[in-house]
Each structure stands twice: as C-alpha cells, then as structure tokens.
Amino acid sequence: MVERRKPIWIKEATEKVMEYKKRGEGETVSIHECDDRYLYAPLIADHDVPPFDRSPYDGFALRAKDTENASRENPLLFEVIDEIGAGQVSLQKVGQLEAVRIMTGAQIPVGADCVIMLELVKELTEGGKKYIEVKRTLQEGDNISFQGEDTQKGSPLIDKGERINPGIKALLATFGYGKVKVAKKPIVGIIATGSELLRPEDDLEPGKIRDSNGYMIESQVLRTGGIYKKYDNCADDLETLYQAMKTALEECDIVITTGGVSVGDFDYLPEIYQRLGAKLLFNKIAMRPGSVTSCAEINGQLLFGLSGNPSACYVGFELFVKPYLRYWMHSDRPYTRFITGVLKSDFPKPNPFTRFVRGKLSYAGGTVYAEPVGLDKSGVVTSIAWADCLIVLPGGTRGYGEKDEVDLILLEDQQGSEVPWQEKKLSKL
Amino acid sequence: MVERRKPIWIKEATEKVMEYKKRGEGETVSIHECDDRYLYAPLIADHDVPPFDRSPYDGFALRAKDTENASRENPLLFEVIDEIGAGQVSLQKVGQLEAVRIMTGAQIPVGADCVIMLELVKELTEGGKKYIEVKRTLQEGDNISFQGEDTQKGSPLIDKGERINPGIKALLATFGYGKVKVAKKPIVGIIATGSELLRPEDDLEPGKIRDSNGYMIESQVLRTGGIYKKYDNCADDLETLYQAMKTALEECDIVITTGGVSVGDFDYLPEIYQRLGAKLLFNKIAMRPGSVTSCAEINGQLLFGLSGNPSACYVGFELFVKPYLRYWMHSDRPYTRFITGVLKSDFPKPNPFTRFVRGKLSYAGGTVYAEPVGLDKSGVVTSIAWADCLIVLPGGTRGYGEKDEVDLILLEDQQGSEVPWQEKKLSKL
Numbered sequence: 022m023v024e025r026r027k028p029i030w031i032k033e034a035t036e037k038v039m040e041y042k043k044r045g046e047g048e049t050v051s052i053h054e055c056d057d058r059y060l061y062a063p064l065i066a067d068h069d070v071p072p073f074d075r076s077p078y079d080g081f082a083l084r085a086k087d088t089e090n091a092s093r094e095n096p097l098l099f100e101v102i103d104e105i106g107a108g109q110v111s112l113q114k115v116g117q118l119e120a121v122r123i124m125t126g127a128q129i130p131v132g133a134d135c136v137i138m139l140e141l142v143k144e145l146t147e148g149g150k151k152y153i154e155v156k157r158t159l160q161e162g163d164n165i166s167f168q169g170e171d172t173q174k175g176s177p178l179i180d181k182g183e184r185i186n187p188g189i190k191a192l193l194a195t196f197g198y199g200k201v202k203v204a205k206k207p208i209v210g211i212i213a214t215g216s217e218l219l220r221p222e223d224d225l226e227p228g229k230i231r232d233s234n235g236y237m238i239e240s241q242v243l244r245t246g247g248i249y250k251k252y253d254n255c256a257d258d259l260e261t262l263y264q265a266m267k268t269a270l271e272e273c274d275i276v277i278t279t280g281g282v283s284v285g286d287f288d289y290l291p292e293i294y295q296r297l298g299a300k301l302l303f304n305k306i307a308m309r310p311g312s313v314t315s316c317a318e319i320n321g322q323l324l325f326g327l328s329g330n331p332s333a334c335y336v337g338f339e340l341f342v343k344p345y346l347r348y349w350m351h352s353d354r355p356y357t358r359f360i361t362g363v364l365k366s367d368f369p370k371p372n373p374f375t376r377f378v379r380g381k382l383s384y385a386g387g388t389v390y391a392e393p394v395g396l397d398k399s400g401v402v403t404s405i406a407w408a409d410c411l412i413v414l415p416g417g418t419r420g421y422g423e424k425d426e427v428d429l430i431l432l433e434d435q436q437g438s439e440v441p442w443q444e445k446k447l448s449k450l
Numbered sequence: 451m452v453e454r455r456k457p458i459w460i461k462e463a464t465e466k467v468m469e470y471k472k473r474g475e476g477e478t479v480s481i482h483e484c485d486d487r488y489l490y491a492p493l494i495a496d497h498d499v500p501p502f503d504r505s506p507y508d509g510f511a512l513r514a515k516d517t518e519n520a521s522r523e524n525p526l527l528f529e530v531i532d533e534i535g536a537g538q539v540s541l542q543k544v545g546q547l548e549a550v551r552i553m554t555g556a557q558i559p560v561g562a563d564c565v566i567m568l569e570l571v572k573e574l575t576e577g578g579k580k581y582i583e584v585k586r587t588l589q590e591g592d593n594i595s596f597q598g599e600d601t602q603k604g605s606p607l608i609d610k611g612e613r614i615n616p617g618i619k620a621l622l623a624t625f626g627y628g629k630v631k632v633a634k635k636p637i638v639g640i641i642a643t644g645s646e647l648l649r650p651e652d653d654l655e656p657g658k659i660r661d662s663n664g665y666m667i668e669s670q671v672l673r674t675g676g677i678y679k680k681y682d683n684c685a686d687d688l689e690t691l692y693q694a695m696k697t698a699l700e701e702c703d704i705v706i707t708t709g710g711v712s713v714g715d716f717d718y719l720p721e722i723y724q725r726l727g728a729k730l731l732f733n734k735i736a737m738r739p740g741s742v743t744s745c746a747e748i749n750g751q752l753l754f755g756l757s758g759n760p761s762a763c764y765v766g767f768e769l770f771v772k773p774y775l776r777y778w779m780h781s782d783r784p785y786t787r788f789i790t791g792v793l794k795s796d797f798p799k800p801n802p803f804t805r806f807v808r809g810k811l812s813y814a815g816g817t818v819y820a821e822p823v824g825l826d827k828s829g830v831v832t833s834i835a836w837a838d839c840l841i842v843l844p845g846g847t848r849g850y851g852e853k854d855e856v857d858l859i860l861l862e863d864q865q866g867s868e869v870p871w872q873e874k875k876l877s878k879l
Contacts, residue, residue, distance in 0.1 A: 052650055053680070056669050068654055070831050106686055108646025110657040126646055126758070128657040172828045179835060186862075187669035188834030191662040191760055195831070199651030217537025217555055221481055222628030225497055228539040228557040233620035240485050240616035251482070257535055329555075331620055360813035384789035387855050388816050401600045402499050402624070403607050405617030409865070426816050433615075433864060436838070 026305035028312065028450050031340065031375065032443035035356075037302040038341050041318055045274070045349045046205045052193055055185050058203035059246060059350035064179040064189070067196045069169035074129040077166050081120040081142060081153055082133035085161040093156050101144075101151035103130070120153055129165055136164035182351035184246065184435055204350035206248045209342075210269035210276040211238050214290075215329055216256040218280075234279040234327070234334045237405070241338045245346045259289045266293055270322060274349070277342060280329030290315065290326050299324055307416065307450055309374045311336045335405050336377045339432065340442070347437055354437035362429045364412070365392035369420040375444060376416070379408035380429065391429050409433050413442065455734040457741065457879050460769065460804065461872035464785075466731040467770050470747055474703070474778045475634045481622055484614050487632035488675060488779035493608040493618065496625045498598035503558040506595050510549040510571060510582055511562035514590040522585050530573075530580040532559070549582055558594055565593035611780035613675065613864055633779035635677045638771075639702030640667050641694050643719075644709040644758055645685040663708040663756070663763045666834070670767045674775045688718045692725055699726070699751060703778070706771060709758030719744065719755050728753055736845065736879055738803045740765045764834050765806045768861065769871070776866055783866035791858045793841070794821035798849040804873060805845070808837035809858065820858050838862050844873065 029037075047061035076082065083099055091097040099120040103113040107126040115121055115132030123129070123136060142153040172178065178196075179189055185203070193201055213235035221231055232254050242249045250273055255262045269276040278290065294301055294317045304315035304326070310333035315326035323345065327337040339357050347355035362382070380391040391412050395404025411430040414421050421427065430442060458466075476490035505511065512528055520526040528549040532542040536555040544550055544561035552558070552565060571582040601607065607625075608618055614632070622630055642664035650660055661683050671678040679702055684691045698705045707719065723730055723746045733744035733755070739762035744755035752774065756766040768786050776784035791811070809820040820841050824833025840859040843850050850856065859871060 052665060053668065056672050066831075072654055072659060073657065105657075106646075107644055108658050108685075126644075126659070170827055171830045176828060178828070178832050183835075185669070186835065187666045187673065187764065188832070188837065190669040191666035192832065192835055194650045194662040194665040195660050197650055197652075197654075197660065199649065215536055215555075217535075220628065221623045221626055223626075225501055225626075228502065228534075229537050230501060230555070231624050231626065233623040236481060236623040237616045237620035239482065240614075240619040243485050244616065256537075335616065361816055362813070363816040384791070384818060387790055387792040387818055389813060389818055398599055399601045399605060399607070402495075403617070403621065406608060406615065406621055408617065433862070435862060 028305040028307040029303050030444050030447055030450065031306060031308055032441070032447065034303050034306045034314070034316070034341060035344070035441045035443065038316055038323065038345055039348070041321060041323055042345060042348045043321070044351055045207055047202050048205045049200050049202050052190070052199055052201055055190060055193065055201040055203055057246060058185050058201070059352060060179060060181050060183050060185065060189075061202040061204050061351060063177040063181050064192055064196065064198070066172045066174055066176045066178055069174050070172040071166045071168055071170065073168050075166050076123045076125060076127055076129060076136045076164060078136060078138045078164055079125050080123060080136045080138045080164065082123045082129050082136050083115060083120040084117070084133060085135045085159045085163065087118050088155055088157065088159045091155045091158055096154040096156045098145075098152045099155055101153060105130070134161045134165070135159045138164065180353065182353050184352070206246060207274040207346055207349045208272070209242045209247050209249045209346070210252060210273035211235050211242070211249050212252045212255055212262070212265050212269060212276065212278045213280060214255045214257065214262060214278055215280040218254040220254065234329065234331055237331065237335060238277055238279065238327070238338060241335070241343070242346070245343050246350055247346050257289065259292060262289055263293050263296055266297060266324070270297070270319065270324070275323045275325065275345065277325045277327060277338070279327045279334050294324070307374055309372065309376045311340070311377070312374070314341065316341065331405060332379065336411065339411070339430065344441065352437055354439050356438040356441040358431045358434040358436055358438040359413070359428050359442045360389065360431065361426050362389035362391045364421055364423055364425045364427050365390045367420070367422045368414055369422070371418050371420045372414070372416055374416040376414040377430070378412040378414060379404040380410045380412040381407060382410050382429065389429070391427070415444065457734040457736040458732050459873055459876055459879065460735060460737055461870070461876065463732050463735045463743070463745070463770060464773070464870045464872065467745055467752065467774055468777070470750060470752055471774060471777045472750070473780055474636055476631050477634045478629050478631050481619070481628055481630055484619060484622065484630040484632055486675060487614050487630070488781060489608060489610050489612050489614065489618070490631040490633050490780060492606040492610050493621055493625065493627070495601045495603055495605045495607055498603050499601040500595045500597055500599065502597050504595050505552045505554060505556055505558060505565045505593060507565060507567045507593055508554050509552060509565045509567045509593065511552045511558050511565050512544060512549040513546070513562060514564045514588045514592065516547050517584055517586065517588045520584045520587055525583045525585045527574075527581045528584055530582060534559070563590045563594070564588045567593065609782065611782050613781070635675060636703040636775050636778045637701070638671045638676050638678045638775070639681060639698035639705040640664050640671070640678050641681045641684055641691070641698060641705065641707045642709060643684045643686065643691060643707055647683040649683065663758065663760055666760065666764060667706055667708065667756070667767060670764070670772070671775070674772050675779055676775050686718065688721060691718055692722050695722055695726060695753070699748065699753070704752045704754065704774065706754045706756060706767070708756045708763050723753070736803055738801065738805045740769070740806070741803070743770065745770065760834060761808065765840065768840070768859065773870065781866055783868050785867040785870040787860045787863040787865055787867045788842070788857050788871045789818065789860065790855050791818035791820045793850055793852055793854045793856050794819045796849070796851045797843055798851070800847050800849045801843070801845055803845040805843040806859070807841040807843060808833040809839045809841040810836060811839050811858065818858070820856070842871065
C-alpha cells in the first residue's frame with residue numbers, strides 16, 4: 022500500500038506547472054472598481070502631458086522681450102489685463118508691457134512666452150488699473166511647462182499585466198480610462214480533505230480538528246488577485262471526493278485540494294487523479310515543508326494537491342499556485358519575489374533538502390536581516406501569521422550560521438519576479 | 451490677498467493630527483469576509499494545541515515498555531488490533547505487545563504511550579491476523595505531540611488591531627471563529643476641487659485636465675483598509691464647495707479635499723474652514739512636496755486638505771491620513787513603516803526642506819538600495835505608479851550622494867510602525 026514516490030527539484034516542479042500556463046480573458050470595469058486588478062492592455066497616454074503650455078506657479082504671464090531692461094534700479098510696470106484661474110483660458114492677447122495673472126496649472130495666454138512668480142513682483146493699482154512692477158529680466162520659456170514635455174500622446178506608460186496601485190489608478194484617470202480593461206479573476210476551487218476536519222463554527226470533537234488550510238488558501242487566493250469557490254470539506258471517502266473534484270473542475274479554472282496527498286492509507290488523491298483521467302505532473306518535491314505537494318493536469322486544467330500540513334500547504338501555494346495565477350492575469354513577473362538577506366540565527370544542522378523557514382524581515386543600517394518566527398512552541402501555531410518572508414536554506418551537507426547570506430522569499434510583495442526561485446545546483450535526487 | 455503661512459515640522463503636524471485620533475467601532479463578519487480587515491479583539495486559543503495527544507507521523511501506537519528487549523537481533527512481534535485514520539478514535543485499549551495503526555494527526559489510543567514510524571517496521575499477516583515486527587526500543591512519549599504543547603487554551607495569540615493575513619485567517623478557523631469581530635471601516639469622504647477638473651470619461655477641453663488625485667486617494671484609502679465616498683468634483687466656487695464639505699462631514703468619518711490649498715486667489719478652503727467653524731491645526735509643513743498640506747478639526751472630526759499636486763497629495767496621505775485611519779481600525783502600529791537603506795544616486799543640491807523622493811527599492815548582497823524613479827520627463831507622470839518607497843532626504847545645508855544611508859518609507863507595507871517618521875533635529879523654522 023505504501024507507494025514509492027520520486028522526488029523532483031523545485032526548479033523542475035515549477036517548470037512542469039508553467040508548461041500549462043495560460044493567459045485568462047479580459048473584462049471591463051469602472052475605474053472605481055479597478056483597484057488591485059491586473060491591466061489587460063497597456064495604459065496609453067491619450068493626450069500630451071502637459072496638454073498645453075502651462076504655468077507651474079502662481080504668477081504673471083508676459084513677454085520676455087519686454088523685460089530686457091528691467092532691473093532693481095529700473096523696475097518696469099506691466100499692466101495686468103486679465104486674471105485666470107486653473108481651468109480658465111484667457112481671451113486676451115498679451116501685448117507689450119502687458120501681463121495676465123495666472124494660477125498654477127493654467128494655460129499660458131496667447132502672446133505671453135514666460136511667467137514671473139507671484140512672490141517676485143509688487144502689485145500696484147493706479148487709476149483703477151492694476152499693474153505689476155518687474156525688477157528682473159526673463160528669458161522666453163521661463164517658468165513654462167511645455168505641452169508634451171513630460172509625455173507625448175500615444176506613449177505606452179504602463180505595461181499590461183501590472184497590478185493597479187494608487188499611482189496607476191491616477192494615470193488611468195488622467196488618460197481618460199473611465200472604464201478599464203482588466204484581466205478576469207481566475208476562479209480557484211478549494212477542497213479541504215480529511216475526515217478529521219471540522220468547520221470553524223463546529224464544536225471540537227474527540228480526534229478532530231477544525232479545517233484551517235481551506236481558509237488560509239482563500240486568503241492566499243485573494244491576496245494574489247483571484248477569487249475562490251470553497252467546497253464543503255470532504256471526508257476521506259473516495260466517491261465523495263471524486264464527485265467534488267468533478268464538480269470543481271467544471272465550475273473553476275483550477276482546483277486546489279489540501280490534505281490527502283501523503284502516503285497514508287486514506288489518501289485517495291492518486292486514485293482520483295486516475296479516475297478523472299488526469300496526468301500526474303509530480304507528487305513529490307525535494308523540499309521541506311511541502312515535499313508531498315502534487316500537481317496533475319486534465320485537458321489543460323491544473324489540479325494542485327497541497328499538503329494537509331499548514332506550513333507545507335502555505336509554501337506550496339506561494340511557490341507553485343501563485344505564479345500560475347499571476348501569469349493567468351497577464352503578469353510578466355508571475356513568480357514570487359526573492360531577495361538576498363542576512364541570517365540572524367544559526368541553523369547548524371545540515372539537511373539534505375531545501376528548507377523554507379518562516380521568517381520575519383528586519384532592517385538596520387542598510388542591511389536586510391531575516392530571523393525565523395515560531396521558535397517557541399506557541400510560535401508553531403502562529404508562525405505563518407507572523408512571517409513576512411520564507412528563509413531559503415538550500416539542502417546540502419552544511420548548516421547555516423548567523424551572518425550567512427541567504428535567499429528570502431517575500432510574502433507580502435505584489436511586484437513579483439520574472440524568474441522563479443530555483444536551486445542553484447542540481448545534483449542527483 | 452496672499453496669505454502668510456507659518457510652516458511647522460512634520461513631527462508637529464503628525465502630533466497635531468494624532469491628538470484627535472480615535473478608535474472606531476467593531477462589527478462582526480463571516481470568516482469568509484474577514485481578509486485584510488483589522489481585528490477588533492485579540493485572537494484567543496479556544497482549545498489546546500494539539501487538542502489531544504496525537505501522532506505526528508503515520509505509524510503504530512504501542513507501549514514503550516513492550517519494546518524494552520527489541521533489537522535487530524531480537525525483533526518483537528506486535529499484533530495490530532485496530533487501524534485509525536485522522537479524525538477517528540480507536541475504541542480499543544492497547545495492551546501488551548499490541549499496536550494500533552495510526553495516521554498522521556490521529557489521536558493516540560488509550561494504553562499506548564509512543565508511536566513507531568511506518569517506515570521502521572515490517573508488516574506481516576499470519577493466520578488472518580496482522581502483525582508488525584519491531585526492531586528497536588522506544589521511550590514513553592516518542593513521536594507523540596502532546597495536548598497543549600504548542601498552545602494552551604485561553605492564550606492570546608494575535609493582538610487586536612492586527613490586519614488579517616492568510617496565516618491569521620488560518621488561526622481564526624482553527625480556533626472556532628466562524629464569525630470574526632473586526633474594526634468597522636472608516637468612511638473617507640473625497641472631494642477634488644478645482645474648476646480645471648474633468649472626469650476620466652470627459653473629453654479634454656482647453657485649459658482643463660482630468661482629475662487624478664481623487665482616484666488616487668480612493669485607491670490609497672482602500673489599500674489602508676477604509677472605504678471611500680467620492681463626491682462630485684467641485685469647481686472653485688465658495689458656496690458649492692462649502693455645501694459639499696458640509697454634506698461630506700455628515701456622511702463620512704473624515705473628509706479629504708485635494709486642491710484648493712495653495713495661496714492662489716481661487717483657493718477657498720481657508721474661508722470654508724472658517725465658515726464651518728473648524729479649527730485649523732496647520733496649513734503649511736516644512737517638507738517637499740506637500741508643503742501646503744492642511745488639516746482642520748471640527749467636533750473631533752478631521753478635514754484633510756491635501757495639495758492639488760499629485761505627488762504632494764500622495765505623500766500627504768501616506769504621512770498624515772493613513773496613520774489616522776490605521777489607528778481608527780485599532781492598529782497599534784499605525785504609522786507608515788520606514789527603514790534605512792543606501793542611496794543609489796546623487797542629490798548634490800542641498801535643500802532647506804525635507805524632501806520625499808519617489809523611489810524604487812532594490813536588493814543586492816543583503817543591502818537595501820533605493821533610487822529615484824521618474825528622472826526622465828515621462829517619469830514625472832508615472833513616478834507614483836512605479837514608486838514602492840519614498841526616499842527621505844532631510845533638509846539642511848548639504849546634498850546627498852550615492853552610498854549615503856537614508857530613511858526609506860515603505861509604500862506597500864501592511865505592517866506599519868509604532869512610531870512615525872520624524873525629523874531628527876528641529877531647528878528654528
């Protein structure tokens with residue numbers, strides 16, 4: 022009954038999953054609903070920025086050549102022939118020794134070719150007419166933001182597949198995207214398996230525990246930008262689980278099960294994959310936790326079998342499911358982002374397998390540090406809650422010590438990576 | 451008409467805002483709806499973890515003392531009297547030289563006091579009875595996870611005010627929170643002011659631009675965890691703006707305006723604050739951008755007047771509005787998180803004011819670097835979209851160079867900080 026499984030490298034497992042990557046469809050939403058969605062098409066400037074020659078300051082627009090002889094000793098008077106606010110356009114043409122009072126952002130009136138700042142002039146009224154005293158020379162173009170100097174109409178500003186943050190939303194508004202084409206959210210089916218599983222609202226019973234993985238995955242799916250469909254927990258019963266999987270495959274884009282993947286007698290997943298006619302991509306990975314992560318494919322649809330162990334389940338999602346979903350939503354940086362940082366603790370015991378230790382980032386003097394969370398017993402329960410990174414300790418014959426440089430997978434990152442984390446050296450497994 | 455304003459330090463402005471901090475109410479939501487919400491009460495363990503003595507492996511539960519004489523040379527036979535899966539409880543009592551086959555996570559049967567792993571025994575069947583061959587001695591407690599060894603019933607595991615991430619959601623499920631008490635989302639009123647403002651769906655008109663700040667703030671509010679109520683853009687007209695502000699104050703918890711705060715002729719906000727009977731907390735801060743950020747208070751309700759300049763508006767929100775909202779949702783780390791990192795560019799020109807430069811983080815060899823985004827012209831438009839940090843360059847008589855250590859405000863962080871960023875030295879303003 023005990024099945025022998027052949028472990029593969031994380032690199033291979035990632036490649037096998039991404040062999041089946043696909044881009045999902047798009048849909049159009051109101052700009053008010055676009056936050057955190059992925060752009061389905063590049064964001065294009067629909068006009069020049071600035072859209073017209075404008076003033077970056079409150080001041081007076083005038084002709085530079087009229088200031089040629091202005092100086093402290095020789096202040097020149099300009100007649101203020103109009104005042105315009107932002108959004109207004111002066112109908113006056115600025116002539117010799119004339120000026121138009123102009124607000125920040127307002128369009129430069131015809132005839133004027135420079136702006137003098139409000140603070141640099143003295144305002145006077147004489148005989149019911151307004152004047153300003155100018156005591157310096159100006160050059161043509163002084164204090165003018167020229168049409169198109171920042172961005173020209175038609176320029177692509179943001180690539181498709183970028184996730185919409187406050188800055189991108191501002192650009193969408195600026196460039197007339199009252200409606201935004203975004204990637205449709207992939208629907209992720211979630212089935213927690215195991216006869217021991219209760220729901221959060223159930224009272225505890227002897228021998229049973231409440232399902233937590235299903236809820237954790239809900240949250241991971243949402244954080245990635247997908248939506249989920251959660252099915253009832255499945256007891257370890259072949260027929261029930263088979264039916265649930267069939268339904269989920271029809272209703273969802275991908276299906277995640279948690280539990281039922283180890284080699285225990287009651288783990289029916291291998292048999293169900295077979296009955297469904299799914300092709301097994303892998304069922305063991307050389308990593309800890311998460312070694313029993315599995316993935317199967319049927320008609321291009323993926324079934325992820327994550328471990329019933331919460332940490333293993335969590336890691337399995339971040340490494341294998343998330344990139345698949347981000348790619349689906351057109352991201353070109355689908356993989357979980359990783360950086361290098363410095364260890365704050367010793368891990369003296371060598372381990373043949375690559376380990377992903379739940380860690381917490383800290384920063385001091387320009388250096389990124391990471392230390393494991395959950396070293397005390399109660400931390401075992403809360404370590405996923407506190408972790409903001411996974412400390413990657415590659416498998417091998419040596420342990421790791423404080424101050425060693427290690428890779429850190431960022432859990433709260435939304436930017437992603439073009440390349441996946443993978444083993445630097447592949448020996449024989 | 452040009453009003454003189456007294457700038458204050460960022461530190462003072464932060465303090466003035468937080469003088470009016472308050473904690474919002476709570477509400478109860480289904481666990482399925484709790485993602486990204488802030489806990490209104492600490493998360494308490496409602497049972498021991500593990501909830502009963504259980505096996506961490508697939509194996510056989512037996513009595514340690516029966517293995518006393520077991521060895522390679524002297525394998526002992528144990529009769530397998532029962533098999534239990536996870537979620538099942540054996541009704542058998544394990545006696546002398548008896549064993550119960552047990553799955554990962556299953557409860558240790560009565561009588562047994564240790565577990566031997568599946569891989570370490572040989573299974574036999576003789577005369578219709580099942581046996582295992584044990585070739586080593588075991589100690590009482592071997593391979594047993596004891597009830598309460600990770601967490602004891604009643605322990606507080608996560609503080610109130612923490613934002614619910616996948617790990618916290620898993621804990622909520624584990625500890626029976628089918629319904630979760632979370633902080634109510636503060637309602638933020640948003641009014642963009644300026645006669646030059648069009649909506650994204652409008653065609654451009656001479657002298658006008660489309661509002662982008664209002665949309666950017668929507669997104670910043672959502673990212674912080676609040677909800678927004680967006681009002682129609684207000685032309686620079688005293689009465690309209692006054693009425694809009696009055697309505698917003700009635701319908702929202704706080705109100706943000708953008709634009710209308712500089713000293714231009716058409717900036718009505720100071721007068722409106724007066725008509726509303728609001729107390730001005732500040733209207734100028736010694737910083738760039740965002741120097742014209744203002745804040746006023748009426749009956750304990752705050753009115754934030756953010757600049758009409760997009761970068762200034764963005765920074766004003768992150769520094770002053772976000773902490774207020776996070777505290778409202780019971781966070782004890784309400785402030786924007788900052789770390790130290792290393793500059794990747796020169797800023798040779800000294801500036802008397804503290805500058806917040808939109809930057810991008812990168813990491814190499816354990817060091818955090820930051821470089822400004824938007825140095826080219828088109829970057830001016832897109833810099834907020836690309837920034838994931840604000841590079842803080844304190845005001846003073848010197849410039850900054852590559853390799854200088856600087857503070858970096860993290861824009862995508864969800865963890866926050868107990869203390870605000872503030873000037874290290876306060877001289878006279």
